[in-house]
Amino acid sequence: MPLWGGIEAGGTKFVCAVGTGPEDVRAEARFPTTAPEETIGRAIEFLRREGGDALAAVGIGSFGPVDPNPASPTFGTITTTPKPGWAHTDLAGAVRRALGVPVGFDTDVNAAALGEHRWGAAQGLDTFVYLTVGTGIGGGGMANGRLMHGLVHPEMGHIRIPHDRAKDPYPGCCPYHGDCFEGLASGPAIEGRWQARGETLPADHPAWPLEAEYLALGLASLICTLSPQRLVVGGGIMQQAHLFPVVRRRVQELLGGYLQAPAILDAIDAYIVPPALGSRAGVLGAIALAQQASEGLHRAGR
Amino acid sequence: MPLWGGIEAGGTKFVCAVGTGPEDVRAEARFPTTAPEETIGRAIEFLRREGGDALAAVGIGSFGPVDPNPASPTFGTITTTPKPGWAHTDLAGAVRRALGVPVGFDTDVNAAALGEHRWGAAQGLDTFVYLTVGTGIGGGGMANGRLMHGLVHPEMGHIRIPHDRAKDPYPGCCPYHGDCFEGLASGPAIEGRWQARGETLPADHPAWPLEAEYLALGLASLICTLSPQRLVVGGGIMQQAHLFPVVRRRVQELLGGYLQAPAILDAIDAYIVPPALGSRAGVLGAIALAQQASEGLHRAGR
Numbered sequence: 394m395p396l397w398g399g400i401e402a403g404g405t406k407f408v409c410a411v412g413t414g415p416e417d418v419r420a421e422a423r424f425p426t427t428a429p430e431e432t433i434g435r436a437i438e439f440l441r442r443e444g445g446d447a448l449a450a451v452g453i454g455s456f457g458p459v460d461p462n463p464a465s466p467t468f469g470t471i472t473t474t475p476k477p478g479w480a481h482t483d484l485a486g487a488v489r490r491a492l493g494v495p496v497g498f499d500t501d502v503n504a505a506a507l508g509e510h511r512w513g514a515a516q517g518l519d520t521f522v523y524l525t526v527g528t529g530i531g532g533g534g535m536a537n538g539r540l541m542h543g544l545v546h547p548e549m550g551h552i553r554i555p556h557d558r559a560k561d562p563y564p565g566c567c568p569y570h571g572d573c574f575e576g577l578a579s580g581p582a583i584e585g586r587w588q589a590r591g592e593t594l595p596a597d598h599p600a601w602p603l604e605a606e607y608l609a610l611g612l613a614s615l616i617c618t619l620s621p622q623r624l625v626v627g628g629g630i631m632q633q634a635h636l637f638p639v640v641r642r643r644v645q646e647l648l649g650g651y652l653q654a655p656a657i658l659d660a661i662d663a664y665i666v667p668p669a670l671g672s673r674a675g676v677l678g679a680i681a682l683a684q685q686a687s688e689g690l691h692r693a694g695r
Numbered sequence: 696m697p698l699w700g701g702i703e704a705g706g707t708k709f710v711c712a713v714g715t716g717p718e719d720v721r722a723e724a725r726f727p728t729t730a731p732e733e734t735i736g737r738a739i740e741f742l743r744r745e746g747g748d749a750l751a752a753v754g755i756g757s758f759g760p761v762d763p764n765p766a767s768p769t770f771g772t773i774t775t776t777p778k779p780g781w782a783h784t785d786l787a788g789a790v791r792r793a794l795g796v797p798v799g800f801d802t803d804v805n806a807a808a809l810g811e812h813r814w815g816a817a818q819g820l821d822t823f824v825y826l827t828v829g830t831g832i833g834g835g836g837m838a839n840g841r842l843m844h845g846l847v848h849p850e851m852g853h854i855r856i857p858h859d860r861a862k863d864p865y866p867g868c869c870p871y872h873g874d875c876f877e878g879l880a881s882g883p884a885i886e887g888r889w890q891a892r893g894e895t896l897p898a899d900h901p902a903w904p905l906e907a908e909y910l911a912l913g914l915a916s917l918i919c920t921l922s923p924q925r926l927v928v929g930g931g932i933m934q935q936a937h938l939f940p941v942v943r944r945r946v947q948e949l950l951g952g953y954l955q956a957p958a959i960l961d962a963i964d965a966y967i968v969p970p971a972l973g974s975r976a977g978v979l980g981a982i983a984l985a986q987q988a989s990e991g992l993h994r995a996g997r
Contacts, residue, residue: 458955547922549919552916
């Protein structure tokens, strides 16, 4: 029985697992993201030890931006990240050379989307969005049954949304765009605006209606652009489960009845949902990437 | 040699053609969109007369919203349009019953996208956007090599974009959303804001920098969401060719160097382009839809 290795390579921590799916995770490890060589070395050591000879392939869902195009000479690298030391790191190549197995590679959010498609809240769908709202805002998903790539890969956190500066004078925290979606609605934006981390703020704090407004504005634009069959929204901020009903109602209001789809008009509770795999979507999706790679599909969903 | 019929069903006019492609249009007709029965009757009469026994299939690219899902009982209908008399019109069914041939059916913009993919500015791409900016703003295109549908179909004109009311107090003209992308940047928005139709305004009129700003904001969000390999932008407003260089530069500024793609950083003149088929993209795309339908692909790109 072959085993697959998954690496969820995050900007603050790496999560690694060996197994075949959510009911069969043989081993798991998590450690902080330090220097590239040290961090990747720990992941390789874990996969070698826990996977042994049964390790058939590895999948990596990585923070980015990344190069997920298998036809590119820089496939499998983290490209222009501002994270010190990590720009132009050949993550997939290092793992492949060390372990001698096929390596699937995609963005962290596309990996999570694949996990949700395989085992979670997006089963049976061909077009959906997976969005994470936390330290940053990242989005991926499937269109026409395959993971979204296009020119590079989606950067849904960087769409522009309306920002009423009279109501919210906070200028936004995105180093590239100021008050883009991520700049207004990520965890650091909440902290910058209210001088307190989101998880310390009570459910009746004014931070949350504003956060729900920005989330609804972002989701409404994603809906109009992609016409997804569902939006799976995870990440640290969405641990505030009280956000979901407020966001759902506000998305309906913003769409104003224009999209005459029962999924939106009548069943929005099943349309905008948390990940069924919870915080394990990323690493389980990496295992699904590994499985695809072992089947010769070197690029997730291709 | 089979012939295909194409119908570009617009809210103000219908364009019909019989042929096999851009170099082989045997006959073409255009007439105003009046009552459904009369208008569809004229299209059927034209196709019957010009196609004769050689007519193998018909493709329809329609104004909407439409139901483009061949598995749906209302496939091929215009659904909830506010256009008087046209809501719930079974356009594809009427043509199929009258002519007895397979009928392909999609949105007007997806048809135009298919035309550009087959013969125009999107050849060889698997993920791109086709946007039309005119009486409304509509967007479609391909993701992963197939026309975009998802839950219903994209409604890219209705994304929300930043609107600085101090700089532009015009409230927007979208009956559903006020100042969405279409509400701020469509032809009627220009006319409502400046009390003059766009085509009467000189190239140095202040209408155009504002229009370019809104177009750039919309395109930047589409780029971040979909990561298209190209954006093909047509429609009446884009006849103002001076808009293109301004929009391209502003898109680069808005993206702020975040997307490290040569197509955007170094070759944006080939990244945001007018349709190569010009105003014929729609009806030629309808012919391409017909060709797919005659090959048993009842839904474009499926």
